[in-house]
Amino acid sequence: MNLNELLTDIVDTQIDIETQGLCLNATNIQTGDVFIALQGQSSHGIDYVDQAIENGCVAVLIDSQDFDCSVPSVRVDNLKQHLPVLASTYYPQAMQVEVIGVTGTNGKTSVSYFISQLLNQLGDKNGLIGTLGITHSAVVSNNTTPDILTLYKTLHQYHQDGIHTAVLEVSSHGLDQDRVAGINFKQAVFTNLTQDHLDYHHSLDEYRDTKLKLFALDSLKSVVINRDNDQHADFLAISKHATQTTYSLDEFEKINATTEGFLCQLDGFVFESPLLGQFNLSNVLAALNSVEQLGFERSSIIPLLHHLFPPTGRMHRIKNTLAWVDYAHTPDAIENAINTLQSHYPDHQIRIVFGCGGNRDQGKRAKMGKIASDLASTIVLTNDNPRDEDPQAIIDDILSGIDDSFELDITLDRQLAIETAMTTLNENECLLIAGKGHESIQEFKDKTLVLSDIEIAQNAAS
Numbered sequence: 115m116n117l118n119e120l121l122t123d124i125v126d127t128q129i130d131i132e133t134q135g136l137c138l139n140a141t142n143i144q145t146g147d148v149f150i151a152l153q154g155q156s157s158h159g160i161d162y163v164d165q166a167i168e169n170g171c172v173a174v175l176i177d178s179q180d181f182d183c184s185v186p187s188v189r190v191d192n193l194k195q196h197l198p199v200l201a202s203t204y205y206p207q208a209m210q211v212e213v214i215g216v217t218g219t220n221g222k223t224s225v226s227y228f229i230s231q232l233l234n235q236l237g238d239k240n241g242l243i244g245t246l247g248i249t250h251s252a253v254v255s256n257n258t259t260p261d262i263l264t265l266y267k268t269l270h271q272y273h274q275d276g277i278h279t280a281v282l283e284v285s286s287h288g289l290d291q292d293r294v295a296g297i298n299f300k301q302a303v304f305t306n307l308t309q310d311h312l313d314y315h316h317s318l319d320e321y322r323d324t325k326l327k328l329f330a331l332d333s334l335k336s337v338v339i340n341r342d343n344d345q346h347a348d349f350l351a352i353s354k355h356a357t358q359t360t361y362s363l364d365e366f367e368k369i370n371a372t373t374e375g376f377l378c379q380l381d382g383f384v385f386e387s388p389l390l391g392q393f394n395l396s397n398v399l400a401a402l403n404s405v406e407q408l409g410f411e412r413s414s415i416i417p418l419l420h421h422l423f424p425p426t427g428r429m430h431r432i433k434n435t436l437a438w439v440d441y442a443h444t445p446d447a448i449e450n451a452i453n454t455l456q457s458h459y460p461d462h463q464i465r466i467v468f469g470c471g472g473n474r475d476q477g478k479r480a481k482m483g484k485i486a487s488d489l490a491s492t493i494v495l496t497n498d499n500p501r502d503e504d505p506q507a508i509i510d511d512i513l514s515g516i517d518d519s520f521e522l523d524i525t526l527d528r529q530l531a532i533e534t535a536m537t538t539l540n541e542n543e544c545l546l547i548a549g550k551g552h553e554s555i556q557e558f559k560d561k562t563l564v565l566s567d568i569e570i571a572q573n574a575a576s
Contacts, residue, residue, distance in 0.1 A: 115204055116133070117131045117188075117357075117393045119172055120133065120200065120204060122534070124193040124196050124199065126179040128237075128339070131172055131503075132146075133146055133294065134146025134231065135148070135204070135267065136200060136201070136204050136263045136267070137149055137150065137166075137263060137363065138150050138152065138167065138261050138263050139154070140162035140163070140171075140259070141165070142264075142284060142297050143166045143171045144169070144170060145330045146172055146252045146406040147172070148533050149165055149167075149173070149174045150193065150200070150263070151166075151176055151177065151181075151200050152177050152194055154192060157488075159445060159563075160176065160181060161200065162312050162512060163181070163330075164183070166186055167223070169291050172185055172186075173186045175188050175190050175193060176189050177192075177193035180368055182544050188575065193261065197292070198295040201262050201263055201265075202266065202296055203265035204266070204277045204282070205267050205269070205488050206270070206352075206479040207269075207273040208265075208267075208272075208297075208298075209298050210268035210273045210298070211272050211277070211280050211296055212278060212280070212300040212378060213280045213300060214226075214229060214281045214283075214300065214301045214408075214440035215282050215297075215302045215328050216229070216282070216283055216305065216400075216404075217283075217285070217303070217305070217328055218305025218306045219307055219308045219444060220306055220393070220444060220446060221393065221396070221397050221400070222258070222284075222305060223244055223246060223283060223425050224242065224323050224397040224424060224428050225305055226282070226283050227310070227424070227425045228397060228398060228513055229281050229404050230281045231422055231423075232353065232401055232402075232405045232486040235421065236414070236418070239276070239279075239398050240281060240530045241269075241279070241430060243259075243268060243280060243281070243283065244258055244282065244283030245499045246425055246426060248260070248268055250271070250272065250277060250297070251271055254358050257282055257285070257287075258273075258285040258288065259283060259286070259287070259289075260293065260393050261293055261398045262295060265282075266296065268280075269297070284295075284328055286324045289316075290324050295407055298333055299328070299334055299425075300333065301339045302329050302334055303333065303337070303339075304343075304407065305340055305400060306319070306340055306342075306396070307322055307343060307344075308404055308446035309544070310443075310444045310478065311473060313440045313476065314475075322348060325349075326349065326352050329352050329401075330352050334353065335351075336357040336359065336408075337357070337470040338359050338360075338400060338403045339359070339360045339361075340400065341361065342396065346389070356408065359407055361396070361399040361400060361402075362399070363396055363399070365381075365383075365399060366380050366395065367382075369392070370412065371457050371458050372388075372458070373458055374386075375387045375458075376389045378395070378414055378419075381413075381416060381456040382576050385416070386466050387420060388420070388422075389424055390431075390438075390455070391450060391451070391457075394424070394456070398419055400417065400418065402419065409471045412486070426551070426552040427440065427551025427553070428440060428441055428551060429454065432568070432575050433575070434451075435536070435539070435575045436539070436543065436544045436545065437539065437544070437546070437547065437575070438455065438464065438546055439547045439551060439571060440547070440548050441550065442468075442554065443470070443498070443548070443549045443550075444478060445478050447548075448466075448482050452464050452486070452489040452490055453489065455544045456489070458530070459544050462542050463491035463492070463540075463544070464489065464490045464491055464492075464543070464545075464546060464548075465491065465543050465544070465546070465547045466486050466493055466545045467513070467535050467544045467545070467546070468482070468493075468496070468547075468549045469494055469497050469498035469509070469528070470482060470493075470498050470511070470512060470549070471499045471501065471549075472498075472501035472552055473502055473509055474501075479508065479515070481515055483514065483515030484512075484515035485523075487516040487517060490519075492523075492543075492572070493516070493520070493523070494522065494524075494525060495513070495522060495523070495524045496525050496527070496528045496531035496532075498550060498556075498557070499550070499557040502551055505526050507525070517545060521572050528556060528565060528567075528570075529565060532547055532567060532570045532571055532574065533570060536575055542549060550567050551567070552568075553565075
């Protein structure tokens with residue numbers, strides 16, 4: 115697309131340049147792209163123009179100031195507000211893809227993953243966009259919900275490749291920062307709401323109100339809401355314009371925990387689920403009801419449920435051990451994960467290795483410490499992603515929720531903490547390695563380490 119054509123309804127310019135794409139992140143620029151340099155974006159703004167040019171950008175859009183560089187630049191006042199128009203103009207076929215948006219504190223990744231799996235089994239090719247990346251695409255994103263240009267580009271590519279349905283994890287940050295503005299959401303799914311991200315949203319009410327934005331969209335044809343969560347009434351109230359479906363664990367006629375998962379009965383169907391934790395059964399119900407609202411028969415979906423498998427790093431069992439890696443990094447998730455292992459292994463004690471991330475909600479740290487000490491028999495505190503914070507200060511915050519009489523170990527080296535826990539695990543113990551799940555790096559203020567909980571645990575077990 116020619117740059118003049120792109121900017122016709124935004125700003126008058128006579129720069130006759132053919133472009134190949136739009137990009138907000140200088141590191142992801144491809145030859146022929148236009149780099150959009152937003153003010154206030156430390157990793158994507160004006161300071162990164164030279165890097166964008168080195169990577170092949172042919173023009174730069176600058177936010178509210180003049181700027182000289184070696185490629186043409188165009189000043190666009192209030193540039194961020196124009197992103198939805200720029201995105202939909204450059205990637206118009208993105209609007210032809212029907213998007214299922216999944217939001218909630220916990221369960222977004224699993225529910226999205228399960229919906230995608232069921233659709234695939236039913237012959238509906240789809241794209242999956244979220245924490246674990248973007249399927250059927252070479253586009254890269256480091257966020258649960260990609261930036262708006264990455265999202266539109268991905269959906270546009272999906273449509274060109276014959277994919278007309280996408281399942282998207284919608285984070286509260288993504289909603290608040292308008293990353294999903296203008297997207298063709300046909301369905302919204304609500305999993306739950308518990309404490310998280312209060313460093314960003316400041317209060318649980320603000321956090322809830324941000325997520326409610328997804329359910330207020332006029333484009334929605336249906337919503338699927340977890341009525342087991344205390345906040346569900348708010349999501350029902352704001353989405354009255356769409357077909358509403360709620361789900362609850364009380365839909366199951368029978369749930370029997372086994373060491374491998376569950377034996378379940380639902381609508382007269384009896385099946386085994388290879389998933390641990392009742393929260394995962396809730397996630398399964400969310401996916402079931404989502405796919406049913408898309409027009410598939412419930413009786414055709416239920417027989418497929420026993421084929422569902424968890425995403426990487428979600429109650430991920432280390433082969434030939436009683437050790438699991440899980441992404442649990444909130445008070446609710448930690449509680450669910452420990453209770454899950456206790457319910458499937460009632461005669462075993464639970465050992466947990468965890469920490470808390472730096473530059474994130476400090477208020478949840480003591481709560482996570484208290485929950486772990488109330489429910490687990492042994493705790494090993496270690497680094498998560500300290501980022502810019504002092505690792506010991508994070509540990510001290512966690513310790514403030516743990517009674518002084520509780521015996522625990524502190525090993526800041528996460529690899530050593532996991533290896534030691536794995537090699538000293540007793541026969542009557544289950545091990546939960548919580549917090550980082552699928553992640554393959556560890557972030558410190560002055561360095562980033564290659565580190566995978568799963569790989570460390572597997573190597574220690576072999």
